[in-house]
Every structure is written in structure tokens, then in C-alpha cells.
Amino acid sequence: MTLPGQTTVLIVGAGPSGMAAALALKTQGINDIVIVDGLLAGENTSRAMVIQAATLEALDTVGCAEEILTVGRKAEQIGLIEGSSNLISADFSLLSSYTKYPFGVVLPQPSTEAAMLSKLDQFGIKVWRPFRVASLKPSSGPEDKMVNVHFESGDIIQARYVIGADGAHSVIRHEAGIAFKDPNGNEKRDYGNLSQMVFGDVAFSSPLKLPTPFITIVEDPDPTRPVHRFVCGVPKADGDPPHAPTTEYIQSLIDRCGPHSLSSDPAINPQPTRIEKTYWSSRYRTRCASADRFLWNQPNGGTVLLIGDAAHIHSPIGGQGMSLGIRDAISLGRVLKLRLDSATEGAVSEELLEEWAAGRRQRALSVIALTERTMGVITAQTTIWSPLRRLAFAFLRFASRFKFFQRLVAYRFSGLDEI
Numbered sequence: 001m002t003l004p005g006q007t008t009v010l011i012v013g014a015g016p017s018g019m020a021a022a023l024a025l026k027t028q029g030i031n032d033i034v035i036v037d038g039l040l041a042g043e044n045t046s047r048a049m050v051i052q053a054a055t056l057e058a059l060d061t062v063g064c065a066e067e068i069l070t071v072g073r074k075a076e077q078i079g080l081i082e083g084s085s086n087l088i089s090a091d092f093s094l095l096s097s098y099t100k101y102p103f104g105v106v107l108p109q110p111s112t113e114a115a116m117l118s119k120l121d122q123f124g125i126k127v128w129r130p131f132r133v134a135s136l137k138p139s140s141g142p143e144d145k146m147v148n149v150h151f152e153s154g155d156i157i158q159a160r161y162v163i164g165a166d167g168a169h170s171v172i173r174h175e176a177g178i179a180f181k182d183p184n185g186n187e188k189r190d191y192g193n194l195s196q197m198v199f200g201d202v203a204f205s206s207p208l209k210l211p212t213p214f215i216t217i218v219e220d221p222d223p224t225r226p227v228h229r230f231v232c233g234v235p236k237a238d239g240d241p242p243h244a245p246t247t248e249y250i251q252s253l254i255d256r257c258g259p260h261s262l263s264s265d266p267a268i269n270p271q272p273t274r275i276e277k278t279y280w281s282s283r284y285r286t287r288c289a290s291a292d293r294f295l296w297n298q299p300n301g302g303t304v305l306l307i308g309d310a311a312h313i314h315s316p317i318g319g320q321g322m323s324l325g326i327r328d329a330i331s332l333g334r335v336l337k338l339r340l341d342s343a344t345e346g347a348v349s350e351e352l353l354e355e356w357a358a359g360r361r362q363r364a365l366s367v368i369a370l371t372e373r374t375m376g377v378i379t380a381q382t383t384i385w386s387p388l389r390r391l392a393f394a395f396l397r398f399a400s401r402f403k404f405f406q407r408l409v410a411y412r413f414s415g416l417d418e419i
Contacts, residue, residue: 001128002155003034003036003128003131003151003153003155003157004034004157005156005157005158006146006157006158006159007032007033007034007157007158007159007160008030008032008033008159008160008161008340009025009030009032009033009034009159009160009161009162009163009336010034010035010036010147010149010157010159010161010162010163011033011034011035011036011163011165012036012037012133012149012162012163012164012165012166012171012172013036013037013164013165013166013167013170013308013310014035014036014037014113014117014127014129014165015037015044015109015113015165015167015308015309015325016048016109016112016113016116016308016322016325016326017165017307017308017309017310017322017325017326017328017329018035018037018163018165018166018307018308018329019035019113019116019117019119019120019127020058020059020062020064020116020325020326020329020330021035021163021165021307021329021330021332021333022035022120022125023062023063023064023116023119023120023123023330023333024061024062024329024330024331024332024333024334025333025336025337026062026123026125027061027062027063027333028333028334028336028337029337030333030336030337030340033125034128034157034159035120035125035126035127035128036127036128036129036131036133036151036157037127037128037129037130037131038129038130038131038132038133038166039129039130040129040130041117041127041129044109044110044113047108047109047199047201047229047280047282048109048112048316048319048321048322049106049107049108049109049229049319049322050075050104050105050106050319050320050322050323051068051072051104051105051107051112051322051323051326052104052319052320052323052413052414052415053092053095053098053099053101053102053103053104053414053415053416054099054323054327054414054415054416054418055322055323055324055326055327055415056068056069056099056101056105057099057100057101057416058326058327058330058331059326059330061330062119062330062333063119064115064116064119065101067115067116067118067119068105068107068112068115069105070115071107071111071114071115072105072106072107072111072112073105073106073107074103074104074105074106075092075103075104075105075106076091076092076093076102076103077089077090077091077092077093078090078092078104078413088409089405089406089409090406090409090410090413091403091406091407091410092104092410092414094403094406094407094410095407095410095411095414095416098411098414098416099414099416104319104414109322112322131151131152131153131155132151132152132153132171133149133150133151133152133166133171133172133175134150134151134152134171135149135150135175136148136149136150136162136172136175136176136298136304137150137301138298138299138300138301138302139158139300139301139302145160145300145301145302146158146159146160146301146302147159147160147162147298147301147302147303147304148301149162159302160302160303161302161303161304161305161336162302162303162304162305163305163306163307163329163332164176164304164305164306164307164310164311165306165307165308165310165325165329166310167308167309167310168289168309168310168313170306170309170310172304172306172310173291173306173310173311176296176298176304177296178291178292178293178296178306179291179292180289180290180291180292181289181290181292182287182288182289182290183288183289183290183365183368184288184372186288191286191315191372191375192233192236192375193233193234193235193236193257194233194286194315194317194375195233195234195236195285195286196233196234196240196241196283196284196285196286197231197232197233197234197283197284197286197316198230198231198232198234198241198245198249198250198253198281198282198283198284199229199230199231199280199281199282199283199284200229200230200245200250200275200278200280200281200282201227201228201229201230201278201279201280201281202227202228202230202247202250202275202276202277202278202279203225203226203227203228203275203276203277203279204225204228204262204273204274204275204276205273205274205275205276206271206273208228208261208262208273209261209271225276227279230250230254230258231316231317232250232253232254232257232258233257234253234283235256235257240283241283242283243282243283244281244282245281245282245283246278246281247275247277247278250275250278250281251264251274251275254275255268261273284316286315286375287313287314288313288314288315288368288371288372289312289313289314290311290312290361290364290365290368291306291310291311291312291361293357293361294306294307294311294356294357294360294361295353295354295356295357297350303353305332305353305357307325307328307329307332307360308324308325308326308328308329309321309325311325311328311360311361311364312324312361312364312367312368314367314368314371314372315371315372315374315375317371317374317375318370318371318374318413319413320367320370320371320413320415323415324363324364324367324415327363327415327418328360331356331360332356332360335352335353335355335356336353338352339352339353363418370412370413
């Protein structure tokens with residue numbers, strides 16, 4: 001297959017952010033769109049799985065919220081557990097006066113992508129695969145205002161706007177020369193016991209007994225037993241975890257670091273439970289970073305914009321990453337439509353895009369700060385004086401009994417404060 005030679009908007013990356021951008025542009029009446037991805041369908045190994053209320057609101061504007069709700073599972077509560085008790089509780093059902101989606105949706109990323117891809121098919125938008133970007137170059141004519149995007153296949157697409165939605169290792173960002181670093185200068189990536197995390201989709205030998213329900217229930221490979229997403233920081237003394245942790249490795253983490261009611265040790269848990277089967281596992285090295293800018297006007301060329309993980313990454317705690325990237329994309333659709341309309345009328349102005357880029361970067365920095373504060377609460381058990389830690393944790397447990405506190409936490413994690 002040969003790629004189209006020219007387009008108004010080229011989207012590089014067909015994950016949730018890239019597909020959301022295509023849906024948003026199409027909904028706004030922008031039809032000259034090409035979306036490409038370097039992977040074949042189904043090859044994306046990312047396991048993001050939480051869609052927040054504000055993101056559902058955004059998806060509703062592009063006609064995709066119902067598809068997500070049909071296949072996802074509603075989660076009204078989340079909690080941060082310390083030992084056998086809740087440390088922080090968030091009740092999304094208390095947000096009914098702010099949104100028609102007073103809950104989060106738990107849905108593995110491949111299922112989210114499938115729902116979006118189905119919507120793209122309805123719109124007649126094709127995802128071109130697998131095509132990997134090699135370089136960006138300005139068009140030859142100074143009046144062209146286009147970017148020449150060169151692919152490893154030898155294809156070249158000339159585009160007025162290039163949207164980089166190609167992940168944390170974004171080629172688009174690199175080719176644009178945009179720096180990508182921790183906004184707080186923590187390039188050593190030292191987050192204590194959360195510097196590295198282990199993820200696992202596991203089934204237990206008996207029903208879970210937790211002070212707050214797990215929201216991370218994934219689709220059941222075996223309908224006879226629920227499968228839960230386990231996420232845990234790795235003690236620094238353990239060193240590097242394996243690339244694909246075994247059931248025994250994950251069980252050891254649970255016994256040492258997890259809720260007491262999930263322990264397999266009878267000395268800790270009077271009714272021991274064990275992992276019966278591990279369906280998938282992986283490790284994650286925590287890094288927080290933001291692009292220095294989300295907008296780049298190429299000299300004598302077109303415009304490059306960054307969304308999703310190409311623009312920002314942070315800890316997976318709180319389930320913010322995929323949701324934030326989708327909102328980047330959908331907000332860009334509205335702004336790009338206004339920009340194209342103003343250009344047609346001759347009122348050439350970059351202010352709309354500059355305001356969008358500055359606003360989305362500020363939002364990314366806010367989410368990075370939120371996840372870092374949450375990590376700070378979790379790692380406090382190893383970083384502050386023990387009596388002070390116990391006092392602080394007691395205060396959090398006390399505050400979490402009240403609905404106003406649960407609502408406040410839920411509102412912050414829902415993303416509704418940016419609407």
C-alpha cells in the first residue's frame with residue numbers, strides 16, 4: 001500500500017489519543033485526515049484501563065461514550081489501602097451534581113481502542129498500518145506552510161498539521177527538537193519504593209475481602225472467576241524486578257506490601273488467600289516528564305502538535321494517563337477547527353493554538369503534581385519519622401470517613417476541575 005501524498009492533518013499514532021483526535025476532527029467537519037500507526041492492530045501492549053468522568057464527557061461530544069459504557073465496567077469507589085484499612089477513599093457517586101457520569105469506567109486499553117476503531121470505521125476513516133515515521137522536513141517552498149513527513153517505507157506525506165500521538169518515545173517530538181523532561185528536575189527518577197512497579201492481572205483462590213472494592217477488575221478470560229489488576233511498588237532493596245514477573249514473585253510482593261487480607265501467610269491473614277493464576281504481568285519504571293511545548297511551528301513549514309504520552313507521562317497511580325491524552329485530543333479538535341476557519345477567512349493567527357498548547361501543558365503539569373503527591377503519601381511510610389507518619393495516616397483515615405472529603409478526592413481524580 002502507498003500512503004496518500006498530502007493531507008491537511010496527519011495523525012501519527014493510533015492509540016486512544018490518536019484515534020480520539022481523528023474522531024474529534026471528523027465530528028468538527030474536518031475530513032482531510034490521515035492517521036497512521038507503526039504497529040499492526042492488536043500489537044499495542046499498553047495496559048491502561050481507567051477512563052475518568054471528564055473523559056467520558058469529552059467522548060460524549062464525539063459520539064463515543066456509549067460504546068465505552070457498553071463494554072466497560074462502572075467503578076464508583078476507589079481507595080488507597082494501607083495495611084487492612086482505607087487510607088484515602090474517593091466516592092465518584094457523590095459527583096452526580098457535576099456530571100452525568102458520576103463514576104469511572106474500567107476498561108482495558110485494547111477494548112477502548114477497539115471501540116474507537118469501530119467508531120472510526122463508521123466515519124469511513126482508515127488507520128494506515130504499519131508505517132513508521134523516519135523524519136520531518138519543511139516543504140521546499142517558503143509559501144507552502146507544510147511539513148514533509150518521511151516514513152521508513154519510503155513514503156512521504158505532506159501535511160499542514162502533524163499531530164504527534166506516538167507515545168512516550170515519540171519520533172515526532174524528537175524530530176521537532178522538543179525537550180522532554182521531569183518538570184521538577186527529578187531526572188534520576190527516584191520515587192522511593194515506587195521507582196519501579198509491578199503490574200499483574202491475576203485471579204485469587206478465594207473472594208477478596210478488602211475495605212474498599214477493587215476497581216481494577218478486567219475482562220474475565222475465565223468467566224468462572226474474576227480477574228483483578230494488581231499494582232505494587234517494588235522495595236528498593238529488591239533491585240530490578242523481572243520483565244514478566246512470575247506468580248511467585250507477585251505473591252511475595254502481596255505478602256510483604258499488600259493488604260493483609262490478600263496475604264498467603266496465615267500469621268498475617270487468618271484466612272490465607274493465594275494467586276491462583278497470572279494472566280499477564282509486567283514491570284514499569286516510573287518517570288514523570290512533560291514536553292517543553294506542545295506546539296511547534298516549523299520554519300517555513302507546517303505545525304506540529306503533541307498529545308497524550310508524546311506530550312506527558314507520569315505515574316500510573318490514579319489512572320490519569322489515558323484519560324488525559326484523550327482529553328488533549330478532543331479539545332484540540334475544536335481548536336483546530338476554529339484555526340482552519342480563521343485561516344480560510346484570512347485572519348491568520350496562531351493565538352488559538354498557542355492558548356490550547358499552553359493550557360494543555362499546564363493541565364499536564366497539574367496531573368503530574370497530583371500523581372507525585374499521591375506517590376508521596378504512599379512512600380511516606382519509608383521517608384518520614386514513624387510517629388509523624390502514624391499521625392498523618394490517622395488523620396487521612398479519619399478524614400476519609402466524611403463524604404465531603406471523599407467528594408473532594410473524587411472530583412480531583414475525575415478531571416472535572418478542567419471542564
